[in-house]
Amino acid sequence: MLSSPNTDLAARWNTLRGEKPALRIRDAxxxxxxxxxxxxxLGVGQTATPLTTDWRGILNDMPEVGRVMCLTRNEHCVHERHGRFEGVDVKAPHGIVLGPDIDLRLFLGSWKHGFAVREPLKQGERLSLQFFDGAGDAVHKIYATDETDRPAFDALIVRYTAAxxxxxxxxxxxxxxxxxxxxEIDVAGLRTAWLGMKDTHEFFGMLGKFKVGRVQALRLVGEDLARELPARALRAAFEAASADSTPVMVFVGSHGCIQIHTGPVKRLVDTQGWFNVLDPDFxxxxxxxxxxxxxxxxxxTEDGIVTSIEAFDAHNRNILLMFGARKPGKPELEEWRAIVANVEKQAAS
Incomplete structure (x- = not known):
C-alpha cells in the first residue's frame, strides 16, 4: 500500500529527529x-490542537492567563519577552498590545493557521500557542511559563479549539x-521629504511615495541622515548600552508581528555564531x-531627532532595529545619542 504524503513526511521527520535530536523545528x-x-x-490529535481563526478573540482573552513568554523571529533573529498582555486593542486586520512588558504590533491579515502545541519534556510539557502565515512560517508564538495561570490557559485553548x-x-x-x-530615484525630493518628517511613522509612507527600497533610501539620502557602518557596529551598540545601563528599544519583526523590548540589556553572551542577550525578562x-x-x-520628529541602528540581511530584509528608550512627547536620550556617535566614530577610525 502506498503511503500518504503526510505519512511519508512524518517518517522523514522522525528519522531526522533521531539523527539530530536538538534540531529546532524551524531548521528541521x-x-x-x-x-x-x-x-x-502532523501532531494534530497528539501534540497539536488546531485553533479557530478568531485571532481577535484569542488576543483579547490573553490577559486572563497572566505572565507568558512571547516569541517573534525572522530568519536571523529571535526576540523573546516575558510579561502580561495589557493594553490589547485588536481591530482586524491590525492590532496592538501596549503593556510595559509585552509590546506588539500585529498584522493579522498575514495570520492563517493557529495551533495549541504541547511539547513533551522530561518533566511535564511545554505549552504554547503558535501562529503561522500562508507560507507556513511562524509569525508569533506565546508560551506558558511557571508564572502562567495554566487552568486559564487551558480554558482559553478549549474555547478557541477549531471544530x-x-x-x-x-x-x-x-x-x-x-x-x-x-x-530613477528622486533623491532630492526624498531628502526634502525626509527632513520634513514630524513622526517616525511617516517613514514607510515616504518610501512608498518615492518608490524607493528601504536600504536603497538609506544609501542615497546622505550621511547626515543615514550612514552605513561595519556589521560589528550593531554589537558595539549593544555592548555600550549594556556597559552604562542605557535603556534601549529593540524591534524584531516577522511577516505578521513586530515585537518590542524596552529597557536595559545586561547579560551579553556569544554561543556558536549567535550573539545573545540573556536577561530574566528579555x-x-x-x-x-x-x-x-x-x-x-x-x-x-516633533520631539527632535530620533536615532536608530538598523540591521539588514544580504537580501536587504530588516533583521533588527535598535533605538534609545523613549515615549512620544519626550526627546531622545542623550546617552543613546552618545552611544551612536561613538559607534560611528569607531567605524570611521
Missing amino acids: AATLGVSEAELVA TLPDMKIGRRAPDAVDRPDS NLHLRDAGVARVFSVRKP
Whole structure:
C-alpha cells in the first residue's frame, strides 16, 4: 500500500529527529523542504490542537492567563519577552498590545493557521500557542511559563479549539520587490521629504511615495541622515548600552508581528555564531552571519531627532532595529545619542 504524503513526511521527520535530536523545528522544516506549520500539523490529535481563526478573540482573552513568554523571529533573529498582555486593542486586520512588558504590533491579515502545541519534556510539557502565515512560517508564538495561570490557559485553548481540521494549503511567498535603479530615484525630493518628517511613522509612507527600497533610501539620502557602518557596529551598540545601563528599544519583526523590548540589556553572551542577550525578562538571539549591512539612521520628529541602528540581511530584509528608550512627547536620550556617535566614530577610525 502506498503511503500518504503526510505519512511519508512524518517518517522523514522522525528519522531526522533521531539523527539530530536538538534540531529546532524551524531548521528541521528547512532541512525537509517543508514549512514549520506542516510539521506542527502532523501532531494534530497528539501534540497539536488546531485553533479557530478568531485571532481577535484569542488576543483579547490573553490577559486572563497572566505572565507568558512571547516569541517573534525572522530568519536571523529571535526576540523573546516575558510579561502580561495589557493594553490589547485588536481591530482586524491590525492590532496592538501596549503593556510595559509585552509590546506588539500585529498584522493579522498575514495570520492563517493557529495551533495549541504541547511539547513533551522530561518533566511535564511545554505549552504554547503558535501562529503561522500562508507560507507556513511562524509569525508569533506565546508560551506558558511557571508564572502562567495554566487552568486559564487551558480554558482559553478549549474555547478557541477549531471544530474541524484546518485546511493546510501552504502557498509560496511572493518574491521580494526589486529596487528601481538608483538613477530613477528622486533623491532630492526624498531628502526634502525626509527632513520634513514630524513622526517616525511617516517613514514607510515616504518610501512608498518615492518608490524607493528601504536600504536603497538609506544609501542615497546622505550621511547626515543615514550612514552605513561595519556589521560589528550593531554589537558595539549593544555592548555600550549594556556597559552604562542605557535603556534601549529593540524591534524584531516577522511577516505578521513586530515585537518590542524596552529597557536595559545586561547579560551579553556569544554561543556558536549567535550573539545573545540573556536577561530574566528579555532574550535575544542574533545570528552573526546573517547581518550583512548596518546603518545609523536619523529621522526628524516633533520631539527632535530620533536615532536608530538598523540591521539588514544580504537580501536587504530588516533583521533588527535598535533605538534609545523613549515615549512620544519626550526627546531622545542623550546617552543613546552618545552611544551612536561613538559607534560611528569607531567605524570611521
